[in-house]
Amino acid sequence: xxxxxxxxxxxxxxxxxxxxxxxxxxxxxxxxxxxxxxxxxxxxxxxxxxxxxxxxxxxxxxxxxxxxxxxxxxxxxxxxxxxxxxxxxxxxxxxxxxxxxxxxxxxxxxxxxxxxxxxxxxxxxxxxxxxxxxxxxxxxxxxxxxxxxxxxxxxxxxxxxxxxxxxxxxxxxxxxxxxxxxxxxxxxxxxxxxxxxxxxxxxxxxxxxxxxxxxxxxxxxxxxxxxxxxxxxxxxxxxxxxxxxxxxxxxxxxxxxxxxxxxxxxxxxxxxxxxxxxxxxxxxxxxxxxxxxxxxxxxxxxxxxxxxxxxxxxxxxxxxxxxxxxxxxxxxxxxxx
Amino acid sequence: xxxxxxxxxxxxxxxxxxxxxxxxxxxxxxxxxxxxxxxxxxxxxxxxxxxxxxxxxxxxxxxxxxxxxxxxxxxxxxxxxxxxxxxxxxxxxxxxxxxxxxxxxxxxxxxxxxxxxxxxxxxxxxxxxxxxxxxxxxxxxxxxxxxxxxxxxxxxxxxxxxxxxxxxxxxxxxxxxxxxxxxxxxxxxxxxxxxxxxxxxxxxxxxxxxxxxxxxxxxxxxxxxxxxxxxxxxxxxxxxxxxxxxxxxxxxxxxxxxxxxxxxxxxxxxxxxxxxxxxxxxxxxxxxxxxxxxxxxxxxxxxxxxxxxxxxxxxxxxxxxxxxxxxxxxxxxxxxx
Numbered sequence: 271x272x273x274x275x276x277x278x279x280x281x282x283x284x285x286x287x288x289x290x291x292x293x294x295x296x297x298x299x300x301x302x303x304x305x306x307x308x309x310x311x312x313x314x315x316x317x318x319x320x321x322x323x324x325x326x327x328x329x330x331x332x333x334x335x336x337x338x339x340x341x342x343x344x345x346x347x348x349x350x351x352x353x354x355x356x357x358x359x360x361x362x363x364x365x366x367x368x369x370x371x372x373x374x375x376x377x378x379x380x381x382x383x384x385x386x387x388x389x390x391x392x393x394x395x396x397x398x399x400x401x402x403x404x405x406x407x408x409x410x411x412x413x414x415x416x417x418x419x420x421x422x423x424x425x426x427x428x429x430x431x432x433x434x435x436x437x438x439x440x441x442x443x444x445x446x447x448x449x450x451x452x453x454x455x456x457x458x459x460x461x462x463x464x465x466x467x468x469x470x471x472x473x474x475x476x477x478x479x480x481x482x483x484x485x486x487x488x489x490x491x492x493x494x495x496x497x498x499x500x501x502x503x504x505x506x507x508x509x510x511x512x513x514x515x516x517x518x519x520x521x522x523x524x525x526x527x528x529x530x531x532x533x534x535x536x537x538x539x540x541x542x543x544x545x546x547x548x549x550x551x552x553x554x555x556x557x558x559x560x561x562x563x564x565x566x567x568x569x570x571x572x573x574x575x576x577x578x579x580x581x582x583x584x585x586x587x588x589x590x591x592x593x594x595x596x597x598x599x600x601x602x603x604x605x606x607x
Numbered sequence: 608x609x610x611x612x613x614x615x616x617x618x619x620x621x622x623x624x625x626x627x628x629x630x631x632x633x634x635x636x637x638x639x640x641x642x643x644x645x646x647x648x649x650x651x652x653x654x655x656x657x658x659x660x661x662x663x664x665x666x667x668x669x670x671x672x673x674x675x676x677x678x679x680x681x682x683x684x685x686x687x688x689x690x691x692x693x694x695x696x697x698x699x700x701x702x703x704x705x706x707x708x709x710x711x712x713x714x715x716x717x718x719x720x721x722x723x724x725x726x727x728x729x730x731x732x733x734x735x736x737x738x739x740x741x742x743x744x745x746x747x748x749x750x751x752x753x754x755x756x757x758x759x760x761x762x763x764x765x766x767x768x769x770x771x772x773x774x775x776x777x778x779x780x781x782x783x784x785x786x787x788x789x790x791x792x793x794x795x796x797x798x799x800x801x802x803x804x805x806x807x808x809x810x811x812x813x814x815x816x817x818x819x820x821x822x823x824x825x826x827x828x829x830x831x832x833x834x835x836x837x838x839x840x841x842x843x844x845x846x847x848x849x850x851x852x853x854x855x856x857x858x859x860x861x862x863x864x865x866x867x868x869x870x871x872x873x874x875x876x877x878x879x880x881x882x883x884x885x886x887x888x889x890x891x892x893x894x895x896x897x898x899x900x901x902x903x904x905x906x907x908x909x910x911x912x913x914x915x916x917x918x919x920x921x922x923x924x925x926x927x928x929x930x931x932x933x934x935x936x937x938x939x940x941x942x943x944x
Binding site: 401413415417422423424425426427428429430431433434435436437438445447448449450514515518519521522523525526527528529530556557559560563 | 754759765771855863
């Protein structure tokens with residue numbers, strides 16, 4: 271049985287997984303995303319994460335049938351361009367060849383949010399729907415669309431739900447614009463705002479103490495979850511604000527597209543889980559035009575590994591010899607001789 | 608050559624047209640939508656409008672191959688439900704049979720915005736695109752979507768772009784919610800707000816004087832256009848506000864869907880025309896994530912008659928005997944005997 275690698279390249283963490291043809295996870299590993307340096311440093315951490323996952327799966331990267339990568343930024347062929355949440359990655363970097371060289375196997379790149387949406391649609395919480403909106407709530411807020419059973423990409427740039435405007439002259443977003451949903455709900459924007467309120471305005475919080483205690487340099491999802499559990503007032507305030515923005519922004523998209531379901535994924539979405547999916551649903555309701563018939567809202571079922579499992583689908587779909595398609599239809603089988 | 612009727616039932620006016628198989632307009636007529644009474648009163652005005660259009664086309668309603676109607680509210684079969692912008696139409700009314708009885712020909716109903724979007728896609732400014740967003744800026748603000756060459760309806764309720772949230776705790780909308788794009792840009796909401804500022808806050812304006820001079824009971828698109836041309840300060844302020852909201856709301860949808868084109872139609876959209884389409888485009892830009900590659904923005908090319916022409920397509924598509932489909936493919940022709 272062939273096995274495949276998947277790497278989810280996030281703004282905060284790099285998650286790698288090794289899966290078999292039935293999408294069972296054979297091993298996984300995680301490393302923090304470098305906060306300085308540039309694309310080659312990020313690539314090196316990706317290789318280490320994949321090697322660790324392969325070790326856990328008792329295999330070797332060179333023995334994999336391929337490795338898929340879900341990346342932020344614009345993915346075109348072998349290159350990733352303008353991945354704002356990664357260090358020094360404003361320009362283009364040929365990530366595919368670099369990883370192939372170091373891993374010794376075939377590598378395919380895809381957009382992180384699309385890869386995760388497709389994984390939830392094929393294998394996760396979206397299995398029973400034909401149209402869905404994936405909301406990946408992490409460092410930024412990404413959106414993935416499945417309409418009529420197929421990914422909707424627009425002219426190539428669809429899904430930027432993080433930059434739906436929820437407040438016309440609102441908070442400054444990490445993208446430089448004002449009032450985007452991500453400016454209130456993205457982990458990076460929340461961290462910048464919490465830091466401002468703490469350091470400049472003297473608002474009390476244990477967020478940064480918790481961060482240091484855990485040996486982190488950022489307010490990770492785990493730090494936020496801990497502070498919320500402790501009732502940290504600033505953390506509670508920031509999450510109230512995030513939930514309100516997510517409610518308004520997601521409801522806006524639902525008003526236009528009327529999808530069957532909304533899936534909440536991403537680092538924060540998965541970490542905060544069902545109670546927050548319920549809070550987001552409640553925050554959507556006052557803005558939903560068809561409030562008598564809201565869409566179903568689920569937490570992404572593949573959890574933290576969804577992005578990596580989804581990335582591994584990239585190399586299976588591209589399999590040229592039909593090995594991965596062996597069960598897809600008896601009529602397609604060819605018997606030589 | 609068969610001819611067809613189309614009626615665009617708007618919150619402010621009822622527009623009727625008679626077209627031939629090539630979509631040439633043979634005659635048209637317009638009447639104000641009743642502001643009081645109920646569905647039977649509205650139906651009576653629709654019949655009069657269609658009769659006037661037929662007279663202009665030198666024909667008779669009973670001689671038409673059918674009449675299509677684009678209606679606000681929820682259209683299901685022969686019934687229209689919850690058409691908020693029409694008097695006394697909170698419930699359901701069997702509009703189809705009532706019109707058939709009075710007109711003496713077949714009647715088919717469709718949603719006004721979808722009908723107008725389809726008309727622009729097939730015959731108007733959307734002809735060269737495969738994906739587009741129609742923004743119908745009139746009494747309310749409706750949205751129509753064509754994705755990959757087909758209407759996108761979601762679970763039946765897609766397109767409510769007027770209720771995209773542009774300001775989380777913003778202006779009160781006619782739908783009862785807060786901060787919807789329509790609360791700033793819809794003709795009805797603008798009228799209510801202008802009236803409040805004029806009567807309660809003493810803001811000077813000639814809007815209501817112009818309305819009375821024209822024998823109107825509402826601030827029609829023509830009244831707004833006149834006041835703007837006169838430099839009426841309150842009118843200018845209200846339109847600045849509307850354009851800002853349209854820019855934010857339409858950009859939000861473009862960020863998520865990345866459509867090729869945006870079409871601006873509706874009573875105000877067509878009346879204010881190209882200069883305002885350019886203003887809306889400029890107001891979108893600061894909110895567009897892919898601002899280096901904005902969608903094309905056009906004014907609806909079928910103008911005021913787009914809704915009525917689009918409605919007439921409803922009876923052509925439904926033609927059972929193939930008369931209207933005679934040119935659609937030689938292979939489909941059946942020669943009896």
